[in-house]
Amino acid sequence: MESESALYINYLPVMLGGVVGFILVFTALIGARLLAPFSKENQKLTTYECGMLPIRRASTNIGMRFYLYAILFIVFDVEAIFIFPWAMSFLNVGVFAYWLMVLFIGVLALSLGYAWKKGALQWR
Amino acid sequence: MSVELFGTSFNPWVDAAIRLQLVVGFMTVVVMGLIYAERKILARFHQRVGPQKTGPRGLLQSVADAVKLVGKEDLRPAAADPWTFELAPYFVFIPIFLGFVIVPWVQGWNVRLLELGILYFVAISSISIVGWVMAGWGSDNRYAIIGALRAAAQGISYELPLVLALLSAAMLAGSLQLDKIVEFQSAVPLIVWQPLGFFIFFVAALAELNRTPFDIPVGESEIVGGPFVEYSGIRWSMFFLAEYAGMLIMAFVGSSVFLGGYSWPFGEDFGLPFQMLLAAGKGGLFIFLIFWVRASVPRLRIDQLMGYSWKILLPFSFLQILINGFVLVYGLPHIILLITGVLSLGLLFWVTEGIVQRPLEPRRRRARPTIVQEAEVS
Structure with missing residues (x-):
């Protein structure tokens, strides 16, 4: 129960912070709604573009290379999360834990090298 | 259950709200200061003067910006x-x-x-x-x-x-x-x-x-x-x-x-x-x-x-x-x-x-049938 209440006190500001941030943006938008002029004119509402208006939606073509980085990122981010608890507690376990992590990072380095060699890291 | 703040104890909700409000105020002031500082410092790097007309030494530049943005x-x-x-x-x-x-x-x-x-x-x-x-x-x-x-x-x-x-x-x-x-x-x-x-x-x-x-x-x-x-x-x-x-x-x-x-x-x-x-x-x-x-x-x-x-x-x-x-x-x-x-x-x-210093690697293209030139044939 003691730890539960500590958790409650610690993470309460996080929740409230979300609410305060929301209120901050919301009041700013309301302030602009009250103060700023609004006039309806169709030409203002067109998409910002140089020359003629674009055809079709813009959000249809997304380059393939962005997906490659996203997939690589997931692999390495999960691995970074694995390193966090290790980094905080490996001194309690000792030398064995250290060499295990060397092995883990070695395997990851191999995979990074593989991606590198395959050209996944090269922007084309 | 209460939390200490400035020597008095508060309900955790009140405490968190007060602290967050202080941070909001601090953040707003510092951000305005940062915008002014960035313009002034960048101007010095460019050998310009930077904002100087709004207020003493241009100090009110960020306030003017904020008013303009709200009214836009x-x-x-x-x-x-x-x-x-x-x-x-x-x-x-x-x-x-x-x-x-x-x-x-x-x-x-x-x-x-x-x-x-x-x-x-x-x-x-x-x-x-x-x-x-x-x-x-x-x-x-x-x-x-x-x-x-x-x-x-x-x-x-x-x-x-x-x-x-x-x-x-x-x-x-x-x-x-x-x-x-x-x-x-x-x-x-x-x-x-x-x-x-x-x-x-x-x-x-x-x-x-x-x-x-x-x-x-x-x-x-x-x-x-x-x-x-x-x-x-x-x-x-x-x-x-x-x-x-x-x-x-x-x-x-x-x-x-x-x-x-x-x-x-x-x-x-x-x-x-x-x-x-x-x-x-x-x-x-x-x-x-x-x-x-x-x-x-x-x-x-x-x-x-x-x-x-x-x-x-x-x-x-x-x-x-x-x-x-x-x-x-x-x-x-x-x-x-x-x-x-x-x-x-x-x-x-x-x-x-x-x-x-390495130049951009050229995009690989599919091999196209090349036109064989006469000089190479002979």
């Missing part, structure tokens, strides 16, 4: 996706604001020092990438979508070196809680033991904040402002506020983790005013470095930028973690960290030199 018409293009477009400023600003929760300003002055401080910081601050993508996707504009995708790619790539550099510092301090890391540095700041870690953190922080030379997501000369092309008035200024608030947090986290925060030199015994001076001085120095880099370095190409994160910073941050672990687990003296740190920093600069 707030447009939403007809083609935009209403929900995504309207919600994007919230998704950009709120995660960055939540980062203020863990910042240790001076001893005992903070919103809440979480036990998982660094993990919380990196987790919460990366959510704003979602907001950037929403802004770009919702605007339904070619420039905006390109900028949003670049922002996402750059944000996730530089996330990893940032996390690992902070973690390597936390390994030495033995805690993820930021005030414990600061207290650990009362004798020697961690930048001495982790020069490589600090460099990686600084570069990754620049990239996370989309500051020059890593500002391809908002590059004005290529994609006219990236995800914010269609935003105007107060909504645009929310993105701007988020950028500067992010810079403030990054500066204070960086100075707490690497420069010794309010603790180094002379420890916490010199009282609150001295601590404030130290914290403000170190945070200001960090922010000044960011401005300085902006004034000196041109924008990077996207292939250099992505390659720099994945091929150089990531392996080097792994190296830093392995070196730290080796020194700690075998109980070696810390001076080895300094030597290896300086050596590997030199190696990093040497490798970077080669990467930056």
